[in-house]
Amino acid sequence: MASTSQNRTGIPAADARSWLLVSAAHSRHFTETHTGAADAVIYDLEDGVVPSARPTAREAVHLWFSRGGTGWVRVNPAGTEDWSSDLDALEATPGLVGVMLAKCESAEHVTETAARLSARTPVMALVESALGIERAYDIASAQPTSRLAFGSGDFRRDTGATDLAPALAYARGRLVVASRAAGLPGPVDGPTLTTSEDELTDALTVTRTMGMSGKLCMHPEQAPAINHALSPSTTDIDWAREVIEQLGADGAGVRDGSDLPKLARARAIHRLATVFAHG
Numbered sequence: 001m002a003s004t005s006q007n008r009t010g011i012p013a014a015d016a017r018s019w020l021l022v023s024a025a026h027s028r029h030f031t032e033t034h035t036g037a038a039d040a041v042i043y044d045l046e047d048g049v050v051p052s053a054r055p056t057a058r059e060a061v062h063l064w065f066s067r068g069g070t071g072w073v074r075v076n077p078a079g080t081e082d083w084s085s086d087l088d089a090l091e092a093t094p095g096l097v098g099v100m101l102a103k104c105e106s107a108e109h110v111t112e113t114a115a116r117l118s119a120r121t122p123v124m125a126l127v128e129s130a131l132g133i134e135r136a137y138d139i140a141s142a143q144p145t146s147r148l149a150f151g152s153g154d155f156r157r158d159t160g161a162t163d164l165a166p167a168l169a170y171a172r173g174r175l176v177v178a179s180r181a182a183g184l185p186g187p188v189d190g191p192t193l194t195t196s197e198d199e200l201t202d203a204l205t206v207t208r209t210m211g212m213s214g215k216l217c218m219h220p221e222q223a224p225a226i227n228h229a230l231s232p233s234t235t236d237i238d239w240a241r242e243v244i245e246q247l248g249a250d251g252a253g254v255r256d257g258s259d260l261p262k263l264a265r266a267r268a269i270h271r272l273a274t275v276f277a278h279g
Contacts, residue, residue, distance in 0.1 A: 011039045011040075011276065013040065013146060015275050015276075016214055017039050017226055017227050018214070018226040018227050019040045021048060021218050022041055022042065024044055024048065024057035027060035037220070037223040039214075039227065041071040044073075044074045045074060045075055045076060045082070045086050046074050046102040047102070059089075062089055062093060065094055065095035066095075070097055071096075071097055072096075072097050072098045072099065073086070074101075078103075078113055084116075098121060098124060099113060099122070101125055102151070103132070104125040104126055109125070109139075111142055114143075120144075122146030123142075123144045123145055124145075125140070125149065126149045127139065127151060128150075129154065137182060140179055147185055149189075150171065150189050151190060152168060152171075153191075172189070172206075175212070185213060188216060189214065191217050191218050192215075192217070200225055203215075204226065208229060208230060215230065232276075240270045241270070243265075243266035251263055
């Protein structure tokens with residue numbers, strides 16, 4: 001289920017490029033991150049909060065939403081006590097845009113999570129293990145799933161893979177193909193932990209060329225670079241405009257089958273350029 005939920009910037013969750021993870025234990029940063037450049041903010045109740053601090057973090061998120069704040073929340077793995085407590089705290093909470101489910105390994109994890117939330121609350125499945133990668137299509141096909149995301153750090157710990165792009169290409173490719181096959185937007189790539197601009201640039205090249213259309217980040221200052229890299233370039237936009245003018249927005253000028261994929265790509269670029277221009 002591709003989500004049409006709106007994030008705080010007005011950009012649909014299906015198109016959001018930068019997804020900023022913010023520890024729910026640091027509620028003093030909520031306002032600052034909420035007004036930053038990230039397309040979407042995810043308040044983290046899982047790895048970003050030590051277990052003993054999670055009750056307080058849940059209260060902080062609930063208070064934030066009750067005072068008019070909005071955003072996503074990353075909840076703990078399905079079936080755990082923390083997962084149940086997270087969902088209890090979020091039940092019928094105003095301002096909740098959607099939920100990111102940590103360490104998702106099955107379609108049932110998604111449906112069980114959605115069943116505890118208000119109707120039609122989107123669930124982004126964070127896939128972080130070998131088992132989750134192998135079940136990617138089933139997870140993507142679950143009705144409440146709005147998008148897949150790659151938990152690259154935990155995946156590397158699970159498999160022993162390095163952080164080099166070739167070592168993670170299979171996992172990224174599985175998520176991209178599963179998303180497309182299930183009718184979802186491109187998946188969200190894992191975060192780049194370093195604050196090095198060069199390393200982020202290199203990582204975004206991998207994200208983009210693999211067919212992923214979003215990226216998690218843990219540093220607010222990374223959001224502008226992510227948004228820029230995952231948006232159509234000026235060259236792309238000019239090309240799309242020329243193709244649409246030549247072939248017609250309705251396809252009236254299509255001459256043969258080879259024009260159809262060209263027009264489809266041009267329409268997709270034009271749509272994204274419009275979305276991001278008004279976000």
